[in-house]
Amino acid sequence: MKTTFKEENGNFVMYFEGRLDTAAAPNVEQEMKVLYESEGHDIILDCTQLDYISSSGLRLFLSLLKIAKPKGSHVFITGLNDDLRQVFAMTGFINLFEFK
Amino acid sequence: MNIPGFKQWFNSLQTRSALGIIILAGVLIEATSAVQYWYASKRLQEEVQQRAESELRIKNLEIQKVMIAVETAINNSAASVEELLSQPDSLYKIARRIVEQNNHIVGVGMLFKANYYPQKGRWYEPYVVQRNDGKIEQAQIGGPNHDYLNANWFKAAIAAERGYWSEPYYDEAGAMMMLSTYSTPIRNSQGETVGLLVADVPLDWLSEVINAQHIYSSSYDVLISRTGQIMVCPVESLVMQNCIEVAKTKFKDTTISNVNSQMMAMKSGKATVTDDQGEKKYIFYAPVGGDAGWSMAVVCSESEIYHGLRQLRFHLLVLMFIGLALLTYILIRTIQGFKRLQEVYAEKERIGCELHIASTIQMGMLPKTCPSTPERDDIDVFGQLTPAKEVGGDLYDYYIRDEKLFFCIGDVSGKGIPASLVMAVTRSLFRTISTHEALPDRIVTAINESMSETIESNMFVTLFVGVLDLPTGHLCYCNAGHNAPLLINENAEFLPVDNNIPIGIMADWKYSNQESLIGLDTTLFLYTDGLTEAERTDHTQFGIERVCEVIKNSDKHQSSKALVNHMSDAVNQFVGEADQSDDMTLLGVKYIKQHRATLFSESITLPNNVQEVPKLNEFVDKACEAVKLDMSTTMKLNLAIEEAVVNVMNYAYPAGTEGTVKIEAVANDVRLKFVITDKGTAFDPTAKKEVDTTLSAEERSIGGLGIHLVRQIMDSINYERVNGMNVLTLRKKL
Numbered sequence: 113m114k115t116t117f118k119e120e121n122g123n124f125v126m127y128f129e130g131r132l133d134t135a136a137a138p139n140v141e142q143e144m145k146v147l148y149e150s151e152g153h154d155i156i157l158d159c160t161q162l163d164y165i166s167s168s169g170l171r172l173f174l175s176l177l178k179i180a181k182p183k184g185s186h187v188f189i190t191g192l193n194d195d196l197r198q199v200f201a202m203t204g205f206i207n208l209f210e211f212k
Numbered sequence: 213m214n215i216p217g218f219k220q221w222f223n224s225l226q227t228r229s230a231l232g233i234i235i236l237a238g239v240l241i242e243a244t245s246a247v248q249y250w251y252a253s254k255r256l257q258e259e260v261q262q263r264a265e266s267e268l269r270i271k272n273l274e275i276q277k278v279m280i281a282v283e284t285a286i287n288n289s290a291a292s293v294e295e296l297l298s299q300p301d302s303l304y305k306i307a308r309r310i311v312e313q314n315n316h317i318v319g320v321g322m323l324f325k326a327n328y329y330p331q332k333g334r335w336y337e338p339y340v341v342q343r344n345d346g347k348i349e350q351a352q353i354g355g356p357n358h359d360y361l362n363a364n365w366f367k368a369a370i371a372a373e374r375g376y377w378s379e380p381y382y383d384e385a386g387a388m389m390m391l392s393t394y395s396t397p398i399r400n401s402q403g404e405t406v407g408l409l410v411a412d413v414p415l416d417w418l419s420e421v422i423n424a425q426h427i428y429s430s431s432y433d434v435l436i437s438r439t440g441q442i443m444v445c446p447v448e449s450l451v452m453q454n455c456i457e458v459a460k461t462k463f464k465d466t467t468i469s470n471v472n473s474q475m476m477a478m479k480s481g482k483a484t485v486t487d488d489q490g491e492k493k494y495i496f497y498a499p500v501g502g503d504a505g506w507s508m509a510v511v512c513s514e515s516e517i518y519h520g521l522r523q524l525r526f527h528l529l530v531l532m533f534i535g536l537a538l539l540t541y542i543l544i545r546t547i548q549g550f551k552r553l554q555e556v557y558a559e560k561e562r563i564g565c566e567l568h569i570a571s572t573i574q575m576g577m578l579p580k581t582c583p584s585t586p587e588r589d590d591i592d593v594f595g596q597l598t599p600a601k602e603v604g605g606d607l608y609d610y611y612i613r614d615e616k617l618f619f620c621i622g623d624v625s626g627k628g629i630p631a632s633l634v635m636a637v638t639r640s641l642f643r644t645i646s647t648h649e650a651l652p653d654r655i656v657t658a659i660n661e662s663m664s665e666t667i668e669s670n671m672f673v674t675l676f677v678g679v680l681d682l683p684t685g686h687l688c689y690c691n692a693g694h695n696a697p698l699l700i701n702e703n704a705e706f707l708p709v710d711n712n713i714p715i716g717i718m719a720d721w722k723y724s725n726q727e728s729l730i731g732l733d734t735t736l737f738l739y740t741d742g743l744t745e746a747e748r749t750d751h752t753q754f755g756i757e758r759v760c761e762v763i764k765n766s767d768k769h770q771s772s773k774a775l776v777n778h779m780s781d782a783v784n785q786f787v788g789e790a791d792q793s794d795d796m797t798l799l800g801v802k803y804i805k806q807h808r809a810t811l812f813s814e815s816i817t818l819p820n821n822v823q824e825v826p827k828l829n830e831f832v833d834k835a836c837e838a839v840k841l842d843m844s845t846t847m848k849l850n851l852a853i854e855e856a857v858v859n860v861m862n863y864a865y866p867a868g869t870e871g872t873v874k875i876e877a878v879a880n881d882v883r884l885k886f887v888i889t890d891k892g893t894a895f896d897p898t899a900k901k902e903v904d905t906t907l908s909a910e911e912r913s914i915g916g917l918g919i920h921l922v923r924q925i926m927d928s929i930n931y932e933r934v935n936g937m938n939v940l941t942l943r944k945k946l
Binding site for chain 2: 164171
C-alpha cells in the first residue's frame with residue numbers, strides 16, 4: 113500500500129495505490145495526517161490505483177471528512193472503480209463524499 | 213323542538229306509518245261509536261214514545277174510572293129523581309144519598325127550569341153539600357143571587373140532552389178548589405127535560421193522578437180542558453189560565469200553540485219544541501176523560517232522555533282517547549325500540565366489519581409463505597392457526613436469521629379481542645427481541661419482563677420459543693408453560709420441558725434454557741391446547757393419545773404441511789358438528805439437511821494479529837478461484853471475511869492476550885462457506901444493532917461498519933457458541 117501527497121492547483125491531493133486493508137490502515141492513517149491541516153484547501157483523494165478498501169480504510173476516510181468539513185474544506189474522491197464504488201454504496205458513504 | 217329534527221322525525225317511515233295506524237284506529241272507533249249512537253237514539257225515541265203513550269193511557273184510565281163512577285151514580289139517580297118529581301121537597305133525600313155514597317161528589321143539586329114548581333117560584337134548586345168537616349148541609353140555593361137559568365153552562369147542559377161535563381172552574385165561594393160539574397137531564401113522564409141533576413165533582417184528585425208518576429224525573433204532564441183551560445200543570449199559578457194565552461206570552465216557539473190547538477181539537481200526536489232556555493222537549497198528547505173533552509200532554513226533556521246515552525258516549529270517547537294515547541305510546545316505544553334495534557344492528561355490523569379487518573390483520577402477522585423458506589433445502593416449516601372466533605389468542609411465528617430458525621408458538625389465556633391484542637403484542641415482542649438475541653431463555657425473559665408490566669393481571673401467555681441452528685441441528689428452547697412439543701422421527705416422543713410459569717405472571721421469573729440436538733429428518737410438532745381439548749358434541753376431548761395415534765399411523769417422513777393437514781383433518785373429523793370452542797394452532801418444523809459433494813475444503817489458522825490479514829486474503833482468493841468466482845465477487849468476499857476475522861481478532865481476545873483464529877473454507881456446488889472459529893470470550897457479532905447508513909457524516913460513528921459489510925455481502929451469517937468456542941459461519945451462494 114502506497115500513498116502520495118501532492119498540492120495541485122491549491123488542492124491537497126493524495127494518491128492511493130494498492131490494498132487499503134486492516135493491516136495497512138495504521139500506516140495510511142499516519143500518512144493521511146498531512147491532510148488534516150487543510151484550511152483554505154479542498155482535498156482530493158485519488159483512488160484510481162486503489163484495488164481494495166476495508167472498513168478500516170473507510171474509517172480513515174470518514175475521520176478525515178469529520179476533521180476537514182468544519183474547516184470549510186470539501187473532500188472529493190476521484191477514480192473509484194466500480195467494485196469499490198459498490199462498497200461505498202453498501203455503507204452509505206456514497207452520500208457523504210463528493211465524487212469527481 | 214328543532215324543526216329539521218322534527219321534520220326528519222315526521223318524515224321517517226316508522227313515524228308516518230305509526231301516525232297512520234293511530235288515525236285509522238281513531239276513525240274506526242269513532243265510526244263504530246257514531247253508528248251505535250244513531251241506533252241507540254232511534255231505539256230510545258221509540259221507547260220514549262211507547263212510555264209516553266202508555267202513561268197517557270194509564271192516566272186516562274184512572275181519570276175515566278172516577279168520571280165513570282160519577283156518571284154512573286148521577287145517571288142512575290136521575291131515575292129516582294124522575295119518580296119523585298111530584299114531591300120537590302123530598303128530592304133532598306136523593307141528593308143526600310148520592311153525596312153520602314160517592315166520595316168523589318161533594319155536592320148534588322137538582323136545577324129545574326124556570327117556574328117548574330110554580331109554588332117554589334122562578335128558581336128551584338134543592339142542593340146538598342158535604343162540607344170539609346164532613347157535615348152535610350142542605351138548602352134551596354136557586355134565586356136571583358144564584359141565577360143559574362142564565363148561566364151558559366146550564367144552557368149548554370140542557371141543550372146537550374145527555375150527560376154533560378162542565379168546564380172546570382174554581383169554586384171560590386165554597387170548596388176553594390177546582391171543580392167540575394156533571395149534569396144529566398131530568399125528564400118528566402112525557403120525556404121532556406125539566407131540569408138537571410148536577411153533581412159537583414172536585415178535581416183535586418186529578419192533579420194527584422196526573423202528577424203521580426212520570427216517565428223521567430224531569431218530565432211532567434199538562435191537562436187542559438176542551439176550551440183550553442189549564443187544569444193540571446207543574447206551575448200552580450198557570451192553573452185555570454188559558455193555555456193558548458200562556459203559550460203566546462211565555463214561549464217564542466209557536467209549535468206549542470199549535471200543539472194546544474191540536475189538543476183542543478181532541479187529536480193525539482207528538483211534537484218537538486224548543487223552550488226559551490234553548491232546551492229541546494218532546495211532547496206527546498192525547499185526549500183523556502171521555503165526554504169531558506180534556507186533553508193531556510206528556511212533556512219530556514230531550515237532555516234527560518239522552519242523558520244516559522250521552523254519558524255512555526262521553527265515556528266511550530274518553531276510553532277511546534285513553535286507548536289511542538296508549539296506542540300512541542306503545543307505537544312510539546315500539547318505534548324507539550325498532551330504531552334502537554337498527555342502531556344495535558348497525559353497530560354490530562360495524563363491529564363485525566372491524567373484527568373482520570382485525571382478523572385479516574392478525575392473519576397477516578403470521579408468516580406469509582408456507583413454508584416461508586422455499587429457497588432453503590434444510591428446513592421445512594408449516595403452521596396453521598384456526599381461531600374459534602374472528603380473532604384469536606393463539607400465535608405462532610418463525611423466521612430465519614443468521615442460519616438460525618427462530619420459532620415460537622403460544623396461547624393467550626381467553627379468547628376473542630382481548631386475547632388477540634395480547635397475541636399481537638407477544639408476537640411483536642418476539643420479533644423485536646429475537647433480532648438481537650439468539651438465546652430462547654433470554655428472549656422469553658425479555659418478553660415476560662415487558663408483558664408483566666402491561667398485561668392485565670388475569671391474563672397470561674403460554675409460550676414455547678425455539679432457536680434451531682440450521683448448520684448443526686442444535687436446538688435451544690425455552691418453554692413458558694406451554695404444551696410440550698412432540699419430536700417425531702422413527703417414533704414420537706415428547707421434548708422434555710422445564711416447568712417454567714407462563715408469561716405475564718411474575719416479572720422477575722428466570723426462565724431456563726434447554727438444549728437438544730435435532731437429528732436429520734426429524735419433525736418437531738408443536739400445538740396449542742385447542743388441539744388436545746377439541747370437543748365433540750358429547751364433550752369427549754380429542755386428547756394427546758389421539759394426537760399420538762395420528763402421528764403413529766402416518767408417514768414419519770412426510771412434510772410438515774402434510775403432517776399439519778393430517779392432524780387438522782383428524783381433529784375435524786373427530787369434532788364433527790360441534791362448534792370449535794378454542795383457538796387451535798399446529799406448527800411443524802422438519803429438519804432436513806442435504807448432503808452435497810464437497811468441491812473444496814481447506815483451512816488456515818492465524819494468530820490474533822491484524823497484520824496477518826494479507827495471508828487471509830491469499831486464502832480467500834484461493835477458495836474463490838477454486839469455485840471460479842469473478843474478480844469483483846472475490847474482492848467483496850475478501851472484504852467480508854477480513855471484516856469478520858478482524859472483528860474476532862479485536863473483540864474475542866482482550867487487548868494483549870494471544871490466541872488464534874481458525875478459518876475454514878468449504879465449497880460444494882451450491883455454496884461457499886467460511887467457518888471462523890476462535891477460543892476467545894463469547895462474542896456474538898450478529899447480535900449487534902445494524903448501523904444506519906442514511907445518517908450524515910457528523911452523525912455517523914466510526915464503528916459498526918465491518919459487520920454491516922459482512923451482512924451486505926454474504927447470503928447468511930450464523931453464530932453459535934459450541935464447546936467454549938465462538939463459531940461464526942458465513943455463506944455465499946454460488
